[in-house]
Amino acid sequence: MHTPPRGIAMVGFDADDTLWRSQDFFDEAQAQFERIITRYVDLEDVGKRLYQYEARNIAFYGYGVKGMALSMVEAAVDITEARIxxxxxxxxxxxxxxxxxxxxxxxxxxxxxxxxxAAHYPVVLITKGDLFHQEAKVRESGLSELFRRIEVVSEKDPGTYARLLEEFHVPAARFLMVGNSLRSDIQPVLELGGWGVHVPYHLTWMHESGVQLTQGRERMREIAGIRELASAVRELDALAMQ
Incomplete structure (x- = not known):
């Protein structure tokens, strides 16, 4: 594949809630957790209480199911005052x-x-979460052969993207990221001078919501559905070539 000297040189994709469903199942698990806890205490904000544990524990357990599980156990013991x-x-x-x-x-x-x-650009998959679980989902998705590289990272911030782009030998100004999360997929790449296509999902984890972009809006497009992706990428590629 010939890569022109300017424009977008690589496109990155998020995985959860961009390529396959994820938050739906986490939300259902949380709803079941809340039903268990409310048999012990009369609380309306069990979900918010759980998130406090999850947010605090990210530094210890990272993202994903296992971190959620440990946070649920800790929250359950504390909220019920060890009566569970x-x-x-x-x-x-x-x-x-x-x-x-x-x-x-x-x-x-x-x-x-x-x-x-992928027919026009090298594409890579960049996802965060539990390594074993994410690798299993990639295998089961049947999409792995479409990607040049598959990276499972502990965090998606400017430092992580900068490290990966150095490994890819792609300058940030020629990299475009596709994803459902402004916080994890779009904002860090825009801060580095890259490009982004935001594909909102109908559910968003509390930790990923409430982001207000402060820079690089002109280098981002938001699309209503994945069918609009190729057109959005071409539009941003044309801007990147100017």
Missing amino acids: KAADIKRIIKLAKDLLRHPVEVLGDVREAVAEV
């Missing part, structure tokens, strides 16, 4: 195991959209 029964702790652990075993559900038109972009 061992059987219900076991139910909480089962919620996590069910998440880890859940079949991958690739979103509609994703394969065609990624393949269309």
